[in-house]
Structures are given as structure tokens and as C-alpha cells.
Amino acid sequence: MTDPAVERNVVICKVRRLPAPGEVLVRLGEMVKVDTPIARGRVRNTELVEVRVDQKLGVDAMDVAHYMLKREGDEVKKDEVIALRRSFFGSSTKILRAPLDGTIEAFSRTSGKLLIRGLPIQIEVNAHIPGRVTELFPLEGAIVECKGAIARGAVGVGGEARGPLEVLANGPGDVLTEDSITKSHIGKVVLGGATVTPEAQIKARSVGVAALVVGGVDEKDLSGLLGHELNLGDTGMERIGFTLVSLSGFGTQPLDEDAFRLFKEYEGRLACVDGTTQIRTRMLRPEVILPD
Amino acid sequence: MSGKEAYLIVDIGESTRAVLVRRLNGTYRLAGIGEAETTIEAPELDVTIGIRRAAEKLDGETLIGKDGPEGLCLLCASGDGGGLYMMVAGVIGMISGESAQRAALGAGAHLIGTFSVDDPRPDYRLVEIMRATRPDIFLLAGGTDGGAIQQVKKMAEVIKEADVKPRFGDNYRLPVIFAGNVEAREDIAVTLTEEYAMRAVGNVRPSIERENLGPAKEAIYDSYMEHVISHSPGYESLAKWVTRPILPTQAAIGKILFDYAERRRVNLLAVNAGGSTTDIYSVYRGVFNRSLDADVGLEYGALNILKKTGIDGISRWLPKHMDERTLRNIIGNLMVRRPSNYLDEEGMVFSALARESIKLGVEEHKRLASRLKGVQIQRTIADTFIQSVESTYLDLGDTQVLIGMGSAFTDPGESAALLLDSVEPIYITELYVDRSGLVPHAGMLLGEAPEAAFNLFTGETLQRLGTCLCVDGNGGGDAVSLMLTRQDGSAILETVKSGEIKTLPLLDGENCKIEATAGKGFSLGKDKGKRINATVMGGSLGFIVDARGRPLRVPDDKATLAKWSKALAPKAAGE
Numbered sequence: 016m017t018d019p020a021v022e023r024n025v026v027i028c029k030v031r032r033l034p035a036p037g038e039v040l041v042r043l044g045e046m047v048k049v050d051t052p053i054a055r056g057r058v059r060n061t062e063l064v065e066v067r068v069d070q071k072l073g074v075d076a077m078d079v080a081h082y083m084l085k086r087e088g089d090e091v092k093k094d095e096v097i098a099l100r101r102s103f104f105g106s107s108t109k110i111l112r113a114p115l116d117g118t119i120e121a122f123s124r125t126s127g128k129l130l131i132r133g134l135p136i137q138i139e140v141n142a143h144i145p146g147r148v149t150e151l152f153p154l155e156g157a158i159v160e161c162k163g164a165i166a167r168g169a170v171g172v173g174g175e176a177r178g179p180l181e182v183l184a185n186g187p188g189d190v191l192t193e194d195s196i197t198k199s200h201i202g203k204v205v206l207g208g209a210t211v212t213p214e215a216q217i218k219a220r221s222v223g224v225a226a227l228v229v230g231g232v233d234e235k236d237l238s239g240l241l242g243h244e245l246n247l248g249d250t251g252m253e254r255i256g257f258t259l260v261s262l263s264g265f266g267t268q269p270l271d272e273d274a275f276r277l278f279k280e281y282e283g284r285l286a287c288v289d290g291t292t293q294i295r296t297r298m299l300r301p302e303v304i305l306p307d
Numbered sequence: 308m309s310g311k312e313a314y315l316i317v318d319i320g321e322s323t324r325a326v327l328v329r330r331l332n333g334t335y336r337l338a339g340i341g342e343a344e345t346t347i348e349a350p351e352l353d354v355t356i357g358i359r360r361a362a363e364k365l366d367g368e369t370l371i372g373k374d375g376p377e378g379l380c381l382l383c384a385s386g387d388g389g390g391l392y393m394m395v396a397g398v399i400g401m402i403s404g405e406s407a408q409r410a411a412l413g414a415g416a417h418l419i420g421t422f423s424v425d426d427p428r429p430d431y432r433l434v435e436i437m438r439a440t441r442p443d444i445f446l447l448a449g450g451t452d453g454g455a456i457q458q459v460k461k462m463a464e465v466i467k468e469a470d471v472k473p474r475f476g477d478n479y480r481l482p483v484i485f486a487g488n489v490e491a492r493e494d495i496a497v498t499l500t501e502e503y504a505m506r507a508v509g510n511v512r513p514s515i516e517r518e519n520l521g522p523a524k525e526a527i528y529d530s531y532m533e534h535v536i537s538h539s540p541g542y543e544s545l546a547k548w549v550t551r552p553i554l555p556t557q558a559a560i561g562k563i564l565f566d567y568a569e570r571r572r573v574n575l576l577a578v579n580a581g582g583s584t585t586d587i588y589s590v591y592r593g594v595f596n597r598s599l600d601a602d603v604g605l606e607y608g609a610l611n612i613l614k615k616t617g618i619d620g621i622s623r624w625l626p627k628h629m630d631e632r633t634l635r636n637i638i639g640n641l642m643v644r645r646p647s648n649y650l651d652e653e654g655m656v657f658s659a660l661a662r663e664s665i666k667l668g669v670e671e672h673k674r675l676a677s678r679l680k681g682v683q684i685q686r687t688i689a690d691t692f693i694q695s696v697e698s699t700y701l702d703l704g705d706t707q708v709l710i711g712m713g714s715a716f717t718d719p720g721e722s723a724a725l726l727l728d729s730v731e732p733i734y735i736t737e738l739y740v741d742r743s744g745l746v747p748h749a750g751m752l753l754g755e756a757p758e759a760a761f762n763l764f765t766g767e768t769l770q771r772l773g774t775c776l777c778v779d780g781n782g783g784g785d786a787v788s789l790m791l792t793r794q795d796g797s798a799i800l801e802t803v804k805s806g807e808i809k810t811l812p813l814l815d816g817e818n819c820k821i822e823a824t825a826g827k828g829f830s831l832g833k834d835k836g837k838r839i840n841a842t843v844m845g846g847s848l849g850f851i852v853d854a855r856g857r858p859l860r861v862p863d864d865k866a867t868l869a870k871w872s873k874a875l876a877p878k879a880a881g882e
């Protein structure tokens with residue numbers, strides 16, 4: 016791939032799916048807005064805390080079971096007492112409190128260890144694009160369809176973002192600098208030119224720009240922004256304050272004329288951006304959707 | 308044409324390459340090569356379309372009809388979308404875990420996850436990683452026959468909890484091959500049968516002193532055909548057309564390299580620098596090993612090479628100075644844009660990345676291609692698990708054949724430079740390059756027509772660059788003085804200074820005798836040997852003398868790099 020692929024007047028389908036079973040909140044044929052919840056569910060919390068009950072209570076691991084107030088499977092609140100040891104008629108009491116809200120996942124009667132898993136995490140997937148629900152996935156989500164244009168990029172960082180499109184470049188070869196970005200760009204999708212300076216990236220974050228779309232970005236600046244190298248080009252989970260889409264790769268890359276014209280046509284209208292990139296595995300590329 | 312009179316041999320990779328081999332007057336000969344785009348993805352979603360297109364470019368007559376090949380045998384290997392992605396698990400990472408890795412890599416797999424009971428990561432984390440990565444096959448090893456059962460059972464429980472889904476859809480169960488303690492089979496079957504298509508085969512490590520990879524490799528091939536291939540677009544039809552089971556491309560490469568090394572009774576090292584991975588194959592004293600660095604490649608893995616070696620590791624190989632930003636941007640663009648043709652600067656960076664990717668790959672290979680770890684002879688128990696006491700099979704001072712494969716190996720001079728710079732062979736080594744990309748095809752043909760496969764390999768694809776004499780150590784002044792006595796009795800006397808490379812005129816295939824003496828600080832053989840007498844063969848570059856010493860020191864001045872490059876450039880007539 017070399018240049019951004021731009022398509023106009025196309026039907027765009029977005030699969031909106033939970034990573035785990037949940038509840039689908041929309042009906043087939045329903046019209047949805049960008050922020051309409053499509054499905055909601057709960058996923059297992061990866062936070063698992065090990066507690067040495069024997070050490071906390073000062074007893075032999077084999078005796079810990081006698082002092083437990085909770086069992087495997089019980090829910091616990093942070094600071095709730097889960098084990099108690101009284102001695103000398105109550106004059107010396109040792110208490111073990113839950114370090115977090117969660118569920119007791121495992122308790123070993125031989126090692127005196129207790130595992131508490133954090134409460135399941137609520138997850139929700141919204142429509143991301145305005146349109147009609149054309150297919151349902153029971154317990155998982157739906158496909159939302161709209162008509163419009165789409166520009167696919169080379170690499171991006173950050174996940175999904177949306178906002179009104181503002182074109183800050185006067186021409187495909189312009190460089191986006193910090194002076195161009197103002198408070199008026201809060202929540203907007205901003206189109207720069209051939210590249211963006213590191214100062215402008217920092218300004219975009221501080222102002223609260225939803226997404227930056229540019230022809231190219233310096234790899235060194237991007238690594239600096241991320242705090243690490245891009246490695247294998249799997250992105251989308253970064254939390255850098257905005258989504259960045261580079262349409263043609265790294266360095267100074269003048270915007271494709273056709274892409275520039277397209278963005279000018281849609282200026283002021285909604286742009287739905289996703290910086291997720293997976294180069295190795297599924298060849299996912301970042302995209303800018305411009306619904307009609 | 309009738310079967311066995313002709314073979315259509317197809318490798319489905321980034322492109323689909325079909326080779327026609329025909330028997331004429333009792334001898335198999337290459338009749339043509341056809342190439343077409345691989346059609347595993349939309350809109351075609353059927354690999355057989357690409358095969359038909361490639362075959363149509365081969366011959367006037369129809370080779371593949373409506374129902375498959377007509378009057379010839381079809382052999383096929385697949386390495387791209389239909390490649391084999393595996394996860395392996397063992398009890399002790401460096402014992403059963405490594406044996407399982409060797410079995411998977413030897414069967415041609417891309418290894419995308421390794422796990423063991425002694426893994427420092429908590430079980431729940433292993434479960435998360437297993438869930439997030441979708442393999443084609445899971446290989447579980449662990450425990451010697453008759454040994455402990457509990458630990459391998461624990462690993463099976465982790466795999467059960469992970470409920471790993473196969474790469475191609477959820478409509479079939481992931482194949483899990485158990486190649487561990489035979490006495491644990493029943494327990495493992497009880498644990499895994501509900502979630503997975505489980506089968507048990509002979510233990511990869513029946514005892515601590517013995518490794519037995521054959522049954523696991525065979526089971527991997529069977530599962531590959533039965534489960535993976537049948538779920539890839541178009542492979543179901545293809546599986547009915549082929550004369551032999553479809554192989555992973557890397558397995559076909561391994562087969563022919565092993566056969567070649569065995570026939571010639573040499574130690575062989577082959578490096579394949581690809582876009583997404585770096586594959587290293589070796590055969591030392593009859594033992595085959597393959598390792599794969601899945602995160603280091605010249606396109607997808609380009610930024611990862613940068614991360615591992617640092618910017619200086621790349622820039623030191625560039626023939627001219629390049630500022631850091633430009634270099635980083637070019638590397639990034641190699642990864643995200645995958646250009647089909649390189650501009651000058653991109654070509655330079657690609658070449659520098661190739662050197663570092665092979666270096667990293669060879670280092671990884673040294674670790675994996677080792678004698679069995681954990682085997683105790685006359686040491687205390689404390690030494691048992693110390694990696695440093697185990698030596699690798701890889702011995703660059705006893706490597707007779709070094710082969711370069713992949714897109715980084717272009718013209719003979721650059722290919723020789725790439726092999727010498729990245730692998731740093733010492734003493735006498737023959738350098739070859741896979742000129743036509745037909746190594747997998749020769750590997751596929753091996754089981755059907757061994758002589759034809761050998762001829763295809765040596766005659767059509769393997770290009771001999773030349774024998775090289777590389778001095779070990781570092782010193783100054785004259786590094787080596789040598790005399791080449793050619794078959795016509797004429798002699799060439801040459802002295803090569805430290806830090807230089809020279810090529811001497813020797814015809815491709817011409818044998819000659821060489822007597823060489825190393826200068827101060829250098830050696831030409833084991834135990835700091837100073838003299839060497841040998842018979843060597845010329846190649847397309849003649850006979851190469853690399854007097855830069857080992858380990859190779861890359862100079863800061865770009866003029867020396869240019870001299871090295873010029874020294875290996877093929878000479879024009881009369882030069």
C-alpha cells in the first residue's frame with residue numbers, strides 16, 4: 016500500500032461487537048446516532064490480588080480456614096473484614112480487610128493464600144457512525160450501516176473518535192503547527208497537511224482535539240508522544256489524549272489531492288475516526304469515515 | 308502427459324509460484340515457472356484461482372482442468388495465509404518447552420506463544436494471552452515417560468480454562484497435540500477433550516537424555532491437513548487435487564536443506580530474511596534445527612529491529628550518513644507501506660536492516676539449536692539448569708555451507724556481503740544464495756523424486772557465490788598470505804591486509820588447492836591454528852578472502868564500507 020485509499024458514495028458497514036457476551040440494546044432496522052449504545056455487558060476483571068492470610072493473621076497456613084469469614088465465590092467490598100483472629104479473650108485481635116471490591120476467586124487451605132478478583136468491568140459498545148442497524152449478533156452486537164465516504168490511512172494511534180471536521184491545511188503540502196490549533200478545536204477532527212510538528216501534537220492534546228488527520232508524521236515524534244517505539248505496528252489502545260491518523264505513513268507526506276478535495280467537501284460535517292492499526296495480523300488500517 | 312511424468316509444484320506465499328518439472332529421456336527437467344497473485348483473500352477467497360492463473364503462464368496446454376490437475380501430479384506447500392501458527396507448552400521451559408518448540412519449528416510452524424509451568428507469569432495472565440492469540444494448533448509436552456503427572460496436568464488445566472479458539476473461525480475445535488508423559492495421557496484427555504480436538508502422540512522428551520520429535524511433527528502435519536487447511540479459503544478443493552499432503556512452506560524448505568546437507572555430509576546454515584519473520588535453518592552433524600524470530604522481519608518487523616538494535620545498529624551499515632529522523636521514517640514506511648520497489652535510500656536501509664535481522668536470528672538460533680538441556684553427565688545437581696553449561700550445535704568454524712534466502716539477497720556481491728556481515732563465518736565456508744526462490748519446490752518434490760529434487764535444488768535455484776576464507780581474531784598488518792594452485796598448475800599468490808576483503812579469480816565450479824597462513828593476531832583454524840591446506844571451489848564471485856577479522860568491527864568511516872562493497876562487486880571482464 017502506498018497512497019491513502021479514498022472511496023466516495025459507498026455503503027459503509029461497521030461491526031459493533033462486545034468482546035464477551037452481553038445484552039444487545041438495539042433492534043433490527045433501528046436508526047442510531049453515533050453515541051447510541053448498541054450492546055452492553057460485563058467482562059472478567061484482569062486484576063487479581065493475592066493475599067497471604069496466614070501472614071496477616073500470624074497463624075500457620077494450615078489453620079487459616081478457622082478464621083475465614085468469607086468463602087470462595089463471595090463478593091467483598093474494599094475494607095470489608097474477610098478474616099478475623101481473636102486471642103487472649105479479644106485483647107489481641109488481628110483483622111484482614113479486603114484490599115479491593117471484588118470476588119474471592121480461590122482460597123488454599125494448605126498455603127493460606129487467598130485470591131481476590133476485581134469486580135467485572137462494565138463494557139459498552141456504541142454505534143460510532145450514524146445509520147441503520149442491518150444485522151444483529153445475539154448477545155454480542157450489531158452491524159450499523161451508513162452511506163458516505165471513507166479514507167483509509169497507513170498508520171494511526173488511539174482508538175475511535177468523532178467530531179466535526181475542520182480543515183486547517185490550505186493545501187496538501189502544508190505543515191500543521193501549534194499556532195493553528197486553538198480552543199475552538201475542542202472535540203473536533205482536524206485535518207492538517209503533509210505533517211504535524213511535535214509542538215502541535217502537544218497543543219492538540221492540551222486543547223482537547225478529538226483527532227488529528229495528517230499526510231505523514233515523524234516516527235521519532237510519534238515514539239516520543241507514545242513514550243515507546245511502535246514495535247510491530249499494533250495500535251489502537253494508546254491513551255495519548257487524541258487519535259492520530261497518518262494517511263500515507265511516516266515523514267512529510269503531502270496529502271493525496273483526491274483525499275484533500277474530499278475532506279474539503281465534508282468540512283464542518285461529522286467525521287468518525289479510528290486509529291486502530293494491525294499491520295501484521297489482520298491488516299487493519301486506520302480510517303476516517305465521512306457519513307453523508 | 309501422465310502422472311509421474313510431470314509434476315506441477317506450487318508454493319502459496321505472498322505470491323503463488325508454480326513450477327513444472329517434466330521427465331524427458333528419463334531425466335526430470337525444469338519446464339517452466341509461472342507466478343500469479345495469491346487469491347486467499349477477498350474478492351477471490353479461493354487459493355485454487357491463483358494456482359490456475361500461475362499454471363496458465365507455464366505451458367500451452369491445460370495443466371489444471373475443471374476438476375483439478377490433468378495428467379500430472381500436483382504438489383503444494385503453503386506459507387502465507389495458509390501458514391501454520393502454533394502455540395506450545397511444556398512443564399519446564401528449557402526442557403520439555405524447548406523440545407516442543409523444536410518440534411513445532413521443525414514442522415514449519417510460526418510460533419506465536421510458548422508457555423510452561425515454570426513461567427514467571429501468573430496462570431491468569433497465561434490464560435489471557437492464550438485467549439488473545441488464535442493459533443492453528445496447540446502442542447502440549449511435559450514430563451518424562453513414567454515421571455510426574457501433576458505438573459503437566461496443571462498446564463492442561465490452564466489450557467482448558469483459556470478455551471483457546473482456532474485462527475479460522477469458531478465452528479471447529481482447536482487441535483491440541485499432547486506429546487508428553489505417556490502415563491498422563493488419560494488425565495490430559497479427560498481435561499481437554501471437551502473443549503479441544505485432542506490427540507496424544509509419543510513423548511517429545513521420553514527421558515531427560517533423549518528427544519523424540521518425529522511423532523509430534525507427524526501429528527502436526529496431520530492436524531494441519533485435517534483441521535487448518537480444510538478451513539482456509541479454497542484449500543478443501545486443493546486438498547483433493549494434491550498427490551501428497553499440503554506442507555507448510557518452511558517444512559518443505561527444511562526437508563531439502565537436510566537432504567542436501569546429508570548427501571554432501573556437510574554442516575549447513577541457511578538464513579531466510581523475510582518481510583515478517585527471520586528463519587534460520589541448520590544441519591550440524593546430522594541434527595536438523597530451525598528457529599524463527601517472529602518479531603523480526605524486514606517489513607512488518609522493521610521497527611522492532613530498530614527497537615532491538617538501536618538506531619546506531621542500523622546506521623552503521625549505511626554506505627552514507629543519514630540523519631536519524633530520515634532513517635526512522637524510512638524504517639517506519641518499510642513497515643506500514645511495504646513498497647514493492649525501493650528508492651535508493653530505502654534500499655540501503657533495507658539492506659542494513661537485513662544484516663541486523665539475520666544477526667538477531669542467528670543469536671536466537673544459537674539458543675534453540677542446542678544440545679538437550681537438563682542432561683547431566685558429570686556435574687553437580689546445581690549445574691543442571693544452568694544455560695551457560697550447555698553448548699549450541701551452531702559452530703561457525705565448522706560450517707561448510709552457508710545459504711541466503713529471501714528478498715534481501717539480490718545480486719551476488721550484495722548477497723555475499725550480507726552473509727559475511729551478518730553471520731560472520733570463520734575459516735572456510737561455501738556461500739550460496741537461493742537465486743530463483745525454488746527451495747520450497749525442491750523440498751516438495753523430494754518425497755516423490757529425490758534425484759529430481761536434488762537437481763532442481765542444486766541446478767536451478769542454488770547459486771554458488773564462491774568459497775570464502777575468513778580469518779578469526781583481530782590484529783594489524785598482513786592478516787593472511789595464501790597460494791592458490793589451479794587445476795592447470797598455475798598459482799596465485801596473494802597477501803591480504805587486516806580489514807580488507809578481496810576476491811580472487813576462480814571460475815564457478817573450478818576446484819583448486821589453497822595454502823594459507825594467518826598473520827599476527829589472526830587464526831585460520833581451531834585452537835588458534837595458523838595454517839590451512841584445503842581444496843576449495845570457485846563461484847560466481849571467484850574465491851573470497853575476508854580479512855576483516857572476527858568479531859567484525861564496523862568502521863565509522865563510510866569510505867571503508869564502500870571499499871568492502873566494491874571488493875565484492877562482480878568483476879567486469881578484464882578487471
